[in-house]
Amino acid sequence: MFLLQGTFRTILVVSAVLILAFVATGFASSAYHREKQLLGEEHYKEGQQLAARGETEAAAEEYRKALLFSPEETNYRLSLATALIDAGRLDEAQSHLEQLLQEDPTNGLINLLLARVALQRNQLKMAKDYYQRAVYEYWPASESTERRKARWELVNLLSRTGQRNAVIAELIQLYANAPGDQQQKAKIGFLLLDNGAVSEAAQVFRDLVKQAPQDTMAHFGLGQVYFSSGDFVSARHEFERAARLSPHDPRTEQALALTNDVIDLDPVLPSITATEQLRRSQNLLSRVIKDLQACPGFQHRLDAAQKLLATKPQSKEDLSLRLHQAAQSLWHDKGLFCGSKPVNDRTLDTVLSRMNQ
Amino acid sequence: MSRLFYGRRMLANSLAHVSISETQRFLLLALLIGIFSGLLVVLFHISIDVISWTSLGALAGRFHFARLLSPAAGAIIAVFVVRRIFPRAKGSGVNQTKIAIYSSEGHVSSSTIAGKFLACAISIGSGNSLGPEDPSLQMGAGVASLLGRVFRLPRNSMRLIAPVGAAAGIAAAFNTPISGVLFVMEEVLADWSATAVGSIVLAAVSAVVTMRAFLGNEPLFQIPSFELNHVSELMIYAGVGIAGGVLSALFMWLVERLKEQIHELPQWRHYALPAAAGFLTGVTGLWFPEVMGAGYDAVNSALHGEFVWQVLLYLALAKLLVTLLSFTAGTPGGMFAPALFVGAMLGGGLGGLAHRVWPQASSTAEAYMLVGMGAFFAGVFRAPITSIFMVFELSASYVIILPVMIANTTAYLLSRNLHPTPFFTMLAELEGVNLPSAEEKRNFQPLRVEDAMHRVSAAVQKEPGLHLFPDEPLDAALRLLASQHRIQVISRLEPHEVLGTLTLDDVHQAYGIATQEVLEG
Numbered sequence: 036m037f038l039l040q041g042t043f044r045t046i047l048v049v050s051a052v053l054i055l056a057f058v059a060t061g062f063a064s065s066a067y068h069r070e071k072q073l074l075g076e077e078h079y080k081e082g083q084q085l086a087a088r089g090e091t092e093a094a095a096e097e098y099r100k101a102l103l104f105s106p107e108e109t110n111y112r113l114s115l116a117t118a119l120i121d122a123g124r125l126d127e128a129q130s131h132l133e134q135l136l137q138e139d140p141t142n143g144l145i146n147l148l149l150a151r152v153a154l155q156r157n158q159l160k161m162a163k164d165y166y167q168r169a170v171y172e173y174w175p176a177s178e179s180t181e182r183r184k185a186r187w188e189l190v191n192l193l194s195r196t197g198q199r200n201a202v203i204a205e206l207i208q209l210y211a212n213a214p215g216d217q218q219q220k221a222k223i224g225f226l227l228l229d230n231g232a233v234s235e236a237a238q239v240f241r242d243l244v245k246q247a248p249q250d251t252m253a254h255f256g257l258g259q260v261y262f263s264s265g266d267f268v269s270a271r272h273e274f275e276r277a278a279r280l281s282p283h284d285p286r287t288e289q290a291l292a293l294t295n296d297v298i299d300l301d302p303v304l305p306s307i308t309a310t311e312q313l314r315r316s317q318n319l320l321s322r323v324i325k326d327l328q329a330c331p332g333f334q335h336r337l338d339a340a341q342k343l344l345a346t347k348p349q350s351k352e353d354l355s356l357r358l359h360q361a362a363q364s365l366w367h368d369k370g371l372f373c374g375s376k377p378v379n380d381r382t383l384d385t386v387l388s389r390m391n392q
Numbered sequence: 393m394s395r396l397f398y399g400r401r402m403l404a405n406s407l408a409h410v411s412i413s414e415t416q417r418f419l420l421l422a423l424l425i426g427i428f429s430g431l432l433v434v435l436f437h438i439s440i441d442v443i444s445w446t447s448l449g450a451l452a453g454r455f456h457f458a459r460l461l462s463p464a465a466g467a468i469i470a471v472f473v474v475r476r477i478f479p480r481a482k483g484s485g486v487n488q489t490k491i492a493i494y495s496s497e498g499h500v501s502s503s504t505i506a507g508k509f510l511a512c513a514i515s516i517g518s519g520n521s522l523g524p525e526d527p528s529l530q531m532g533a534g535v536a537s538l539l540g541r542v543f544r545l546p547r548n549s550m551r552l553i554a555p556v557g558a559a560a561g562i563a564a565a566f567n568t569p570i571s572g573v574l575f576v577m578e579e580v581l582a583d584w585s586a587t588a589v590g591s592i593v594l595a596a597v598s599a600v601v602t603m604r605a606f607l608g609n610e611p612l613f614q615i616p617s618f619e620l621n622h623v624s625e626l627m628i629y630a631g632v633g634i635a636g637g638v639l640s641a642l643f644m645w646l647v648e649r650l651k652e653q654i655h656e657l658p659q660w661r662h663y664a665l666p667a668a669a670g671f672l673t674g675v676t677g678l679w680f681p682e683v684m685g686a687g688y689d690a691v692n693s694a695l696h697g698e699f700v701w702q703v704l705l706y707l708a709l710a711k712l713l714v715t716l717l718s719f720t721a722g723t724p725g726g727m728f729a730p731a732l733f734v735g736a737m738l739g740g741g742l743g744g745l746a747h748r749v750w751p752q753a754s755s756t757a758e759a760y761m762l763v764g765m766g767a768f769f770a771g772v773f774r775a776p777i778t779s780i781f782m783v784f785e786l787s788a789s790y791v792i793i794l795p796v797m798i799a800n801t802t803a804y805l806l807s808r809n810l811h812p813t814p815f816f817t818m819l820a821e822l823e824g825v826n827l828p829s830a831e832e833k834r835n836f837q838p839l840r841v842e843d844a845m846h847r848v849s850a851a852v853q854k855e856p857g858l859h860l861f862p863d864e865p866l867d868a869a870l871r872l873l874a875s876q877h878r879i880q881v882i883s884r885l886e887p888h889e890v891l892g893t894l895t896l897d898d899v900h901q902a903y904g905i906a907t908q909e910v911l912e913g
Binding site: 045048049053056057059060061063064067070071074099103106107124126127129130131133134137 | 424427428431434435438441442445449539542543606607608610614615616617689692693695696697698756758
């Protein structure tokens, strides 16, 4: 009965008090939130300055204070996590990042940071998962470079763990989404080449040569592609172009010299005479014998090879074939006697590898 | 003027014709209590933060000694406010609310609200190791009592309305409506009547909604994801429960001993002891600033792995010590927040140690913090259901339920064994007040009809008149025996089957035996 027994005035007074209380609390709370936000921003800015100076521990402390005032600010927590990663406090960083991930599981940056934490902890499988999410989840349009950065980090991780096919797949994606940056495209091309994707690398460098015919790197890369595929003449052609564009580039000079040596030594080069083929085959075998001289237990085979070298030719073609077959066989078995001896004669190695293909 | 008068009359008439039941009116008032309590808790929270920013933030930034002296100064001012301006605001909020319910028909004076608000905001804001939940509970009860008086509630309703406000106050302070309701049910009322539950739930929900409308939806703690690594991990959680139970019993024992000693001291103790406790808090705060104030920020930081397990254990002990000093010295403020802090750090410390020794099978320290929180809370306040739901509400994780149930029940049983008197009952006894203990009420086994009746050996014909069932309370039988000197007891399953008979003598004899047993016990 009390609500109705209470006079109309009581209800009116209580309603008025309630409205007043709401207004007063509203004013107080908005002032309170404003002040909290200001204090949070102050600490956040201080943290950013400290982080820029490389004082990560102090920066983390400031970010933590900022977060006390504005716990809902994702940026503060992200900055704190980044500072903690830089300071090597991975447990804390992970905890903050996991909380952020709970709130926003499709955020690319959070996944990227978690991948970095996992990588620092050598949890490679977890790092790969987070990197993949970082690459394929959401990034704001303004941060598209961050997605590429994440993909590059993923490529590095995949290379480290020897997952060549996955590396090639990511590199192709990187190339497909690469901006007009020639250097980055060339980097992709070289990595494709290193991972055995010769035709994909050839495509990259051909595109680059087409887009920028005066680009040394493009010609050099294309030369490397030809060299890898055993087309030494085309490789020499591209290296010469690169050398003309950058005359004193030591890398190009070395590649050109090697290619010239290979061409001079190659006994199966098309359009050479039978006499030239025999000379090259003899040269090839004698270089193999010289290279393997120091290996123990090889002597009887090297002696047989010396005998073959001294043989008078009845048919130049036949002898040439026997000579370079002997050279190939010795080179093939060198691991048995010489162990993992490093290759001294790169020209010889290139020619014989090419002949074995 | 006449138009306005006419309008008022119309409204009054239409209100008079609105037909709503007593229960509905009570629920409406509960809603109002929840909103007012929520607003009050928002202002209380803001006041604590503003005082804290000034005394421990801006001031401490300029003067290094401010951090050292702030708690002592705050304690002196808070005690002055309570002793000189608002003397009714002294004492534990839970116990004062219980006193209001059981001995002054739910009356909590308005000066109590003002006194609690002012004194506790100053003491907690200035860095004393106490929490805002217990004062919020009493302020909520005060708001309810005030509204009850404004609406001229009848005496029996006034007694019911105070717990409604208490639930609203504590729910808003913790930002956990279920726990707020359960705590009041478990500790303050020990009663689960439908009207009480309905209005308490409504008040708690409206208070939390109001609080969230102004302070945002951020939970009390930013909880990282929780998972149970291995079933054997439950043993570690039981270990956390054991540690929580032992430490909570030790804490209560220390509070009891210190309070007894302090009572012997002369009058100067009222100011000197809070000042000394505040100063020691300030000194501790030089090394462990996390122990100052309620400590929720530190728990949040710890939940994100800021501290190694050794530091967590140091923090638990440091907080336990400064809270013990501040609380026993009589500095205004509550015990809930410090209890959660100590429990969290203890659980985290032990969990961190377990993770170091047994990394494959155990989770990181953070997972144990929540469980430790619940275990220590259950051990001190003897509210096991509240403690379980509180952790559940805070973590929003079903996975945590099992570890929490194991740890909290272990802590609760162990603490009850080591220190049988519950915390609030102990405080009441120390203050010379005899309050019904909710825990004792729960454990009390009332005599039933079957305990007193004479069983019949052969089949007996059912007589007309009143009958009883064997499981009915003996008190109910007494009322019936006023009109009928012998009552037959019948089976619930076979209503024609007479199981026994009951007379007034049987009842007296049963009560006599019960009394004798209690005396012997």
